[in-house]
Amino acid sequence: MAPNNDDPFKLLIHKLERLAKLDEKDEAAIRTLPFRIVRYTAGQHLVHEGDRPTDCCLLLEGFACRYKLTNSGARQIVSFHMAGDILDLQHLMLARADHSVSTITDAVVAWLPAANIREMLTRHPVINEALWRDSLIDASIFREWVLNVGRRDAKARVAHMLCEFAARREAAGLGSAERFELPMTQEQIADATGMTPIHVNRMLHALAEDGVIARDKRSVQILDWEGMQRAGDFRPAYLHAAA
Amino acid sequence: MAPNNDDPFKLLIHKLERLAKLDEKDEAAIRTLPFRIVRYTAGQHLVHEGDRPTDCCLLLEGFACRYKLTNSGARQIVSFHMAGDILDLQHLMLARADHSVSTITDAVVAWLPAANIREMLTRHPVINEALWRDSLIDASIFREWVLNVGRRDAKARVAHMLCEFAARREAAGLGSAERFELPMTQEQIADATGMTPIHVNRMLHALAEDGVIARDKRSVQILDWEGMQRAGDFRPAYLHAAA
DNA sequence: CGTAGGTTTGACTGATCTCAAGTTTGGTGG
DNA sequence: CCACCAAACTTGAGATCAGTCAAACCTACG
Secondary structure (H helix, E strand, O other), X not given: OOOHHHOOOHHHHHHHHHHOOOXXXXXXXXXXXXXXXXXXXXXXXXXXXXXXXXXXXXXEEOEEEEEEEXXXXXXXXXXXXXXXXXOOHHHHXXXXXXXXXXXXXXXXXXXXXXXXXXXXXXXXXXXXXXXXXXXXXXXXXXXXXXXXXXXXXXXXXXXXXXXXXXHHHHHOOOOOOOEEEOOOOHXXXXXXXXXXXXXHHHHHHHHHHOOOEEEEOOEEEEOOHHHHHHHHOOOHHHHOOOO | OOOHHHOOOHHHHHHHHHHOXXXXXXXXXXXXXXXXXXXXXXXXXXXXXXXXXXXXXXXXXXXXXXXXXXXXXXXXXXXXXXXXXXXXXXXXXXXOOOOEEEEOOOEEEEEXXXXXXXXXXXXXXXXXXXXXXHHHHHHHHHHHHHHHHHHOOHHHHHHHHHHHHHHHHXXXXXXXOOEEEOOOOHHHXXXXXXXXXXXXXXXXXXXXXXXXXXXXXXXEEEOOHHHHHHHHOOOHHHHOOOO
């Protein structure tokens, strides 16, 4: 696969353009940010809870997640991320990481110094607006996850997670929502939905039996998008995708 | 109780000063924002999911919550709020409300036109920073709630919710964390923790039997703050209270 | 006082977890 | 190219935490 090294900001700018009206100067400001490209294998940590990060990481390729641990060691994934996402925008403004970030597949990341981004924000109000909006959408997704984990039953939780993944993937321009390869293991789906991997497995089988999805290894085909949305109680408004 | 009408911005400025170094001009800019004071009784709605709000609401007195509903009508409270909190800062930047806001006690609210706030942000970078930081802390709390609801057992969930309420209340200067009056019903605690009110009731009794709290009607006394934090797996770093 | 909303208690049910084996898959080294 | 290994997935059976249903019991307020 071709690394995005030649244009690391392509997907990010694509996303921010949907969030605010960037002009050429704004775009140029983003493109002149200093950065450092690092490649990671699956399962490596980019940020540890408690760190004081000085850089923000922009995911160029692959998939990542953010998670927290209980004192007893149980893990809760709080978000999944894909190419074009900034994984820890909060470190622009918050000193200490309140959660960890790790890759879930092999990945390529561009590290951007937070100080440079902050300085850019003061001179480019439209970028300020776009990034703020991006972080507010992040927060909206967290709220939906509280609802998902708090009030939906197991089958709906898994279905909702799949719907969100498909919808975001498509919105980010990474491929169709009809059929895709899941980057995460069933254990990671379990950690994201507050379940055990065993029950995730059963619910995936149940969704297939219901005829809304077909699976082959990690690849998922959504056979009935209407039915799948119903199964997952998925209404995409919270993604704020429509401007 | 004396309404905060005489200085509606007092608690907000107090909070923002801990988030960024406001100077006198910044403070003056906040104080000259136009506003409209409205009084509400318990259980009234300030924002409905799907609305396109043009104003942001600043809570001056009383308590409020934000919540979402599943299609089947189950409610999940995603946050509790107290005097000094802006309840829907996201409407500065996001057109449609992705959740509802309602009072849980009698309350006084100042409505601030979002356009005026946005205009203020462009001229006062420090306020921009403070409000952004506030919304990032909001997001951090949502992440902790995903963890709470997803990976803690019933007793810990209730204990965590109480710890957070006590800690935020104290940090906001609204009184001691040792003893306080709960503004919310057990049904609302249930909706916040993803439980049934019946089980919330049992867990409150269990915490009292464990000797970490004492209750009398809605008033709660924390007898053993260490033990209570242990019971709730509560580590306050996610509140980002220390600058 | 009567009423409605909130809280408490008990008995039963059930969704999801736990424990325990297998089976499949994908990567690695010979 | 094949054999092996670890990780991921799958399946079954039994246990349990939390939900459901039902009924009192407070208590604040009109």
